[in-house]
Amino acid sequence: MNVLTPRELPELFAALAAPGARVLAGGTDLLVRLRADLRQGRKVPSSLVRLDGLEELCGVAREPDGALRLGAATTHAGLLAHPLVRVELPVLAAALADLGSPPIRNMGTLGGNLCTASPAGDTLPPLMVLGASVELASAAGVRRMALADFITGPGRTRLAPGEIVTAVLAPSAREFAVRHFEKVGRRSALAVAVVSLAALLRLDARGKAVEARLAWGSVGPTVWRCPEAEAALLGQRPTLTALKRAAAVVRARVQPIDDLRASAAYRSEVAGNLLLRLAAL
Amino acid sequence: MKLSFILNGATVRLDAEPDRRAVDLLREELGALDVKEGCGTGECGACSVLVDGVQKLSCLMLAAQLEGRTVVTAAGLGTAEKPHPVQRAFAEHGAVQCGFCTPGMAVAAAGLLAENPAPAREDIRRAVSGNLCRCTGYVKIIDAVEAAARELAARKGKTEDAR
Amino acid sequence: MPKRHAPSLPPSPPRADALAKALGAERYAFDARPEGCLWAGAFRPGALFGPEGGMAHGRVRGVDTTAALAVPGVLRVLTAADVPGANLQGIVHKDQPVLCGEVLRHAGDPVALVLAESPEALRAGLAALRADIEPLPGVFDPEEALKKGAPQVHAGRKGGNLLLGAVIEKGDARAALKSVPVLVRGEFSTPVQEHAFLETPCGVAQLLPDGALQMTVSTQSPFRDRFEIGHALGLNPFKIRVRAPHLGGGFGGKDGATVQCLLGLAALKAGGRPVRMVWDREESILAGYKRHAVRLRYALGAERDGTLVALSCRVVFDTGAYAHLGSEVMELSMEHAAGPYRIPHVRVVGRCVYTNNPIAGAFRGFGVAQVSPAFESLMDELAEKLGLDPLALRRKNALRHGDENCSGVRLTGSAQLTDCLDAVAAHPLWTTREAWRAGAPAFTRRGVGLAAVFNGMGYGRGLADMAIAKLELTEAGGFLVYNGVPDMGQGNSSAFALLASQELNQPPSAIGLVQPDTEQCLPSGSSSAGRTTYTYGNALLKACAAMRVKLLSRAAMALFCDNLEGMELLPGMVRHRPTGKSLPLAAMAGFLSRDDRVCVAEALMPVAQNPPDTGKSFFIGFPHLLFAYAAHLARIEVDELTGRVRVCDYLAVTDGGRVLHRQGFDQQAQGGVAQGLGYALLEDFRLAEGRILTGDLSTYLIPTALDLPDIASEAVEGCEETGPHGLKGVGEVGLNGPAPAVGAALYEATGARLRDLPFTPERVLTALRKKPRRRRT
Ligand SMILES: Cc1cc2nc3c(=O)[nH]c(=O)nc-3n(C[C@H](O)[C@H](O)[C@H](O)COP(=O)(O)OP(=O)(O)OC[C@H]3O[C@@H](n4cnc5c(N)ncnc54)[C@H](O)[C@@H]3O)c2cc1C
C-alpha cells in the first residue's frame, strides 16, 4: 500500500480518485481492520490517503450561526482539550472523555468515528441530540447534511466515492439545563458501549421540560431515538416518577440484539434504566 | 520512501515501505527493542511511544506517519546512569514485575507528567488506562508515578531556588 | 493480635531487574532476532472460517500447500508427515500432536507449519494454505461427553472421554451429612480464564552443525521442555539446549510446550538457519492453555454452634482436547475443595473430561481458584443460617498448625489463617463497614465481603520437588548465581541475588545472575506451584554456605592460618580478624581452578510422611504438605441501574511465612488479587461449539487501571521452619480470594447468591431484579 500525504484538498481529491484508495485518519479503526484482512488473506486498499497533512480539517471554530465547527480530522483529545467543546458541548465532551483510552483519544478522530458508523460509536448519540450536521467535500464540491441522514446503517454512510467529511457542525447546547451522557461498558476504559445514552432537556422557569432529546447507542443498527419517550417527558419535571414512566416507554419500544457483550434483554432494561439517572443529577 | 525523523534524540534517515507498521520499523529496522507488542490492535499499550510528546500506539501507525516527527521510546526517556524520574520511581516502588508492559507504561507516565506535573491519583489511573498490565494490579505503578511527580517538583523547586 | 510489619520498615531494596526493565533494556525471548533468521508459523484451520464458521472437531483429509508454496519468500510447508518422532507432546500424558495429521480436536489445532523469509511472506503463506477437513460431531460439555454415545475426542482411547476419575475421602461424609443439624448445598460453576500475559508465546531455535538443537523461549519449564520436545520430535533431550530469559508474564500458561515443539520442528527443517516464531495475540488465545472451567456440586454440614462436620463435593473438569495438566490441576482442586477448615468427614469426587474445547492447563491458583468461590459461598450461607458472624465462623473452623486437613494430612508446617482473619477483623475497612454501607449514594448499593483461602505449595508427593543451585566465584571476585527456575516476572531471580548478597556479605553489585539455561544451570523444576523461591532458595542458601566455608578455608591456606577461627567473609575479601590480614576475592579467584570456584547444592521440598490412604488415582501430586493462607476483604458498590460492580477497597492479609522482601511479597499479593478480580467480575471467556468468541483483547477483557482499587496488602509475621529463612511461596494464594470475597459482598448488596462466575453486570442486574428491596442487616 502506498501512503499519501496531501497538503491541499485538490491534491487529496486527486489521490482519492485512484482505484482502491482509502482515507486514513487516526487509523484506530482502519488499521485494526486491515490487520485482520491481511491475516485472512483478504484484499487491502491500494493506497491510503492521510488527512493529517491538511490543517483546514483540524481544530474548532465558531460558525456565523453560532454553531461550533469541529474539524473532521481533529483528534478526540484535541476536541476534549478545547474550552468551547467542554463548555458548549458537554454531552460530547463526556462521550469523548470515555472513548477508548488515552492513546486512542490521541490518535482517533471525530471524522473517523462518524465514518466508521459503528452502532457503538461513542460520539454519535451526543451529536444526534445536539442536532449536528456534517460537511462533506469532494472534487465536485461541498455539501452539508444532517448527521441523522448521513449515517444509514451499521458501517454505512452517505459518503460518495471520493468524498470526505471535512467538519461536523454542532449547535451549542447551552440552553439545555440537563445535559447528560452515560456509557455502560464492560469495564471503565477501553470498553465498547453496551448501551449508551445522550440526553438534553430544556426546562422552563418552573423546571418543567419544554424539549427533550434522547439518543441511545448500541441498542440498534444505528443510533436509536425514541420520540415517544421524549414526548412522555414534556411538561414534566425530571423526577424519578416521570423518568420511570418514560423508561417504561423505552423498554417497550427498544429492539436491541444479543451479542457477545450483552443480551437483548439486558440492553432493553438498561436503556430504560439509564433515564432514571437524570433524577440524580 | 525516504523517511527521516528524530528517534530518541538522533535523526534517523532510512528507506522504508510507507505502509510498514511503525512498531516493526522501530523494532526490526532500528533496533528499538524496548518498544513491545502485546496485541497489534490498540488494546494493550505495550507499543506506546511519544510522538511529538504525545502518547501514541506504534502498532496502529505506519512508517509514513513518522516522517518529520520526534519519536521518544522508553529507552529515550533515560539511561541507566540518568534514568527518567518515572523510570527510577518504577524501579524503586515495585511497579515492575515481568516488565513487558513497563516501557509503554513509562512512556504513558512520562507523557502525563510533561502535561500535568501534579496529577491526582485518579488522573494517573486515567492516564495509564490504555496500558494493560497483567502482573501488578497497577497499585505500585500509580504509587511510582506519584513519586516521580514529587521528584520532578522537588527538582524544579531546586532549580528555581538556584535562580 | 498478630504481629504485623510496622509501616516504618525501611523500603525493600529495588529488584535487581527493575531498572533495566523500566529503561526498556531487558531482552526477552520476544526480542531475540538472530541475523538471517527465518519465520515459522502454524496453520490452524479450525479457526479460519470466521466467527460464524470454524470447526473444533474434524478429520484431516489433506492440506493443499501449492498456493502457499508459490508465495514468494515461503520456503517450506511442513505437515504431520514431516514430523520425526512420536509427534505427540504433553507434560505427563503425551496425547497432543505437534501437527495434526488425522484429527483436529479443537479449533486451535495446527495441521501445517510454514517457514518463510519474512513475517510478511509468512502471513501470506498462511493465508494461502487450504485444508480439506471433514467435520465430525463435537462434544463441548464435559457432562455430555461422559454420556453413552458421545463423540469421542480421542477415538479408541481406553476410558473414552474420561481422562481421570478420582476420589479423596476421609471419614464418612455420606453418613455424616444425613445426620447433621444444619446443611447447606449448592451448585457452582467457574469459567475458562485466559492468562493474557503481555508477552505472547515466542522463541527462536537453531539446529547447530553438530546436531544439537538450541532454543531461546519464553518458558516456565526449560529443563522439562527438553524431554517434551525430544519425545515429540524423536531427538535426544540432552542434545537440546533451552534458554529462558525473563518472561513477559507466564502465570502457568507457559508451563509446558507452547511454541517449543513447532519451533524445534521448524529448526530441524531450516537448513541450519535460526528460526523465529511469535504467536500473535489471537493465536495465543486460540492455541494457548487456559484455566479449566469447572462445575461443582457441594453439600456442607455443621453443628448448631458452627462446628463443621462433613462436606461432600463433586467436580467436573473440562480439560479440553488434550490432557495437558488436567489431572494435576484437578488434584489441587480436590485437595482444596473443603477450604482451609477442619472437617472430619470429607468426600470429594472428581472427573476430568476431554471435550473439543480449547486446551486447559496450569493457571496461578491451579485448581484452587475454582473451588474457593464455592466453599466460601457455603460458609457465608452457613453463617447466615446459624446467625453467626461470617468471620467468627471461619475463625472457629480455621486450620491451624498441627491440625489434620481435609485430605487427612497432618499440618506440620506453619498455618496462620487465624492471624490473617484477626488482622481483617481489626482493620478499619471491616470495623467501619456498617457506616460505610449506610452511606451509599443514589442508585447504589454497597456490600462488604470476606474470604479465607489457602494454596498448597510444591509438586506434592510422587514428583521430587527439587532445585539445584549453582554459585560461582567469578574471576573478577564477584559471584554468579546460575538460576535454574525462570523468572516470569515474580522476581525470583532478584530474590536469589538478594539472598546471595546477604549470605555472602557482598554488595548487590557483586552478584550477577545467569538466567535459566539448560547448559549452564542445573535442573530445578518449573517456575510454578509457589515453589520457585522456596525450593531454589533453600538450595541457594546451602550453596552460599558451602561457598563461604570454601572461601574461608582457601583463604586460611593462603594467609597461613591454621584454622577458620577469626576468618570472615567481607565485601570483596576474606579477612583474618585477629591479624588483620586479608585476601581480595579477585586474588583468590586467580588461584582457584574453575571447578573450585563453583559450589552446587540441592534442596528438596518435604512431603507428607504417612500419606493418607486416599487419592489413589493420582499418579503424582497428592497430597501437599505446606500451604500459604490468606484472608481477603472486598468493599463493593453495585449500580442498581446497570448492575455494574465497582470494587472500592480491597484488603489481602497473607500468611507467607517470614517476609524476606516486603515489596516482592506485596507485588505477589496485589498481582494475584488483580487477576482474581478479573476472574470474579470481568473475564468472560466465551465459546460456541468449541469456537472462541472472545479471541482477542477487545473481546476478552482484563482489568485496566480504572477497574481496580488500591489493593492493600498486609502480612502476618510467621515462620515456616523448612523454608529459606522461614519463607513460604505466596505466588498463588492471592488469586483465590477475590471471587469469594466479591461474591459475599454482592450478596450483602443484592441479597442474591451468585454461583456462576464471572459476576457480570447482566447477572448482577438479574439478581437485583429478583431481590428489588434493600436487604437490612
Ligand atoms: C483499542 C480501541 C478502542 C476503541 N474504543 C472506542 C470507543 O470506546 N468508542 C468508540 O466510539 N470507538 C472506539 N474505537 C474505535 C475508533 O477509535 C474510533 O471510532 C475513532 O474515532 C476512529 O477514528 P480514526 O481517525 O482512527 O479513524 P480511521 O481508522 O482512520 O478511519 C476509520 C474509517 O473512516 C474513514 N474516514 C476517517 N476519516 C474520514 C473522513 N474525514 N472522511 C471520510 N472518511 C473518513 C476511513 O477511511 C475508515 O474507513 C476504539 C478503537 C480501538 C483500536
Ligand code: FES
Ligand atoms: S501492541 Fe499496540 S496496543 Fe497492543
Ligand code: FES
Ligand atoms: S509488569 Fe507484567 S504486564 Fe506489567
